[in-house]
Amino acid sequence: MKKSIFAIALVFFVAFMxxxxxxxxxxxxxxxxxxxxxxxxxxxxxxxxxxxxTTIVFDYRGFDTLGEATVLFTxxxxxxxxxxxxxx
Amino acid sequence: MKxxxxxxxxxxxxxxxxxxxxxxxxxxxxxxxxxGGGFQGGAIAASAFALLVVTYGDQGVKDFLKKxxxxxxxxxxxxxxxxxxxxxxxxxxxxNFMANSGGLFGNSAIIGIxxxxxxxxxxxxxxxxxxxxxxxxxxxxxxxxxxxGSKNTKKKENS
Amino acid sequence: xxGNFPYVAVAILIGLGFYTLIxxxxxxxxxxxxxxxxCGANLFLITLGYRKGSVAPIYTQAPEGMNMVLPTxxxxxxxxIVIGVATTALILSIAMIIxxxxxxxxxxxxxxxxx
Numbered sequence: 001m002k003k004s005i006f007a008i009a010l011v012f013f014v015a016f017m018x019x020x021x022x023x024x025x026x027x028x029x030x031x032x033x034x035x036x037x038x039x040x041x042x043x044x045x046x047x048x049x050x051x052x053x054t055t056i057v058f059d060y061r062g063f064d065t066l067g068e069a070t071v072l073f074t075x076x077x078x079x080x081x082x083x084x085x086x087x088x
Numbered sequence: 089m090k091x092x093x094x095x096x097x098x099x100x101x102x103x104x105x106x107x108x109x110x111x112x113x114x115x116x117x118x119x120x121x122x123x124g125g126g127f128q129g130g131a132i133a134a135s136a137f138a139l140l141v142v143t144y145g146d147q148g149v150k151d152f153l154k155k156x157x158x159x160x161x162x163x164x165x166x167x168x169x170x171x172x173x174x175x176x177x178x179x180x181x182x183x184n185f186m187a188n189s190g191g192l193f194g195n196s197a198i199i200g201i202x203x204x205x206x207x208x209x210x211x212x213x214x215x216x217x218x219x220x221x222x223x224x225x226x227x228x229x230x231x232x233x234x235x236x237g238s239k240n241t242k243k244k245e246n247s
Numbered sequence: 248x249x250g251n252f253p254y255v256a257v258a259i260l261i262g263l264g265f266y267t268l269i270x271x272x273x274x275x276x277x278x279x280x281x282x283x284x285x286c287g288a289n290l291f292l293i294t295l296g297y298r299k300g301s302v303a304p305i306y307t308q309a310p311e312g313m314n315m316v317l318p319t320x321x322x323x324x325x326x327x328i329v330i331g332v333a334t335t336a337l338i339l340s341i342a343m344i345i346x347x348x349x350x351x352x353x354x355x356x357x358x359x360x361x362x
Binding site for chain 1: 254255262269300317319322325333334337340
């Protein structure tokens with residue numbers, strides 16, 4: 001009983017997502033891209049690096065990378081704490 | 089605990105793991121010029137550690153893959169990253185104070201399509217190296233710890 | 248002419264992930280389902296940033312006179328992938344601990360939590 005309710009909900013969820021996929025804007029034609037065009041045009045002059053993705057990761061949006069590094073550090077901390085008996 | 093793999097796998101691993109680590113560091117060092125960067129290069133180099141652990145077992149790699157040293161490298165990478173973020177605090181946090189300054193990594197890039205110059209990018213190559221070391225050591229610690237833990241799990245389950 | 252089929256692929260990936268989360272009892276399979284949902288989210292971000300007939304946003308030896316795809320979704324996906332690796336490692340470690348304590352990773356048989 002519970003499983004059939006879950007199955008019906010899942011079918012509706014996937015059906016709505018597929019309908020929404022066809023209702024979205026066309027693939028390959030972004031509508032709003034002012035910020036990305038600014039990055040592409042000015043990243044070389046402002047930071048001197050050729051790779052625009054690396055420029056965004058480490059310069060324009062460095063806070064994201066800081067949080068990501070903290071998450072990775074915390075995961076290592078958690079795993080080491082989980083296996084602390086095995087480490088001895 | 090002798091859970092080594094066959095002689096073929098051991099020989100190929102011994103031949104190849106140095107090249108994998110060097111390729112990982114190549115990807116890290118050229119992160120600001122070519123596709124790649126700290127995360128990807130660190131993951132490539134950590135895959136060499138995974139290959140070693142799979143081939144020789146976690147007892148066989150005990151002598152030259154030490155968890156304490158890897159933890160130290162990880163903390164060093166994170167501290168280096170945050171330190172170079174703080175050095176730009178004269179303007180803002182994460183300000184790229186070394187770009188276009190003429191010093192270390194300070195050449196300005198040729199605007200437009202160019203073959204690439206390694207001495208550009210300001211703090212970006214240094215942060216690449218810092219994050220690369222951090223990811224490399226973090227994945228190494230995860231692989232070593234889970235390998236040791238899996239052995240322990242089997243033993244408890246049999247008793 | 249591929250239309251909007253990348254978005255349909257995203258919907259199918261996320262649907263398969265939720266199917267795995269709801270109907271499977273094995274903890275390893277649940278971890279695989281969570282990873283599938285992550286892959287769907289990453290693929291969605293990447294497809295949002297694609298621009299037709301463009302090259303990767305890297306100036307080293309790039310082809311002449313081509314547009315470039317949007318770089319911000321790629322950068323955010325890069326962050327997301329590493330976080331996914333970290334969370335997957337943590338999930339699998341907890342599954343190993345549960346197997347050590349209970350001798351099984353079937354969520355229905357891990358009964359001692361209820362008593």
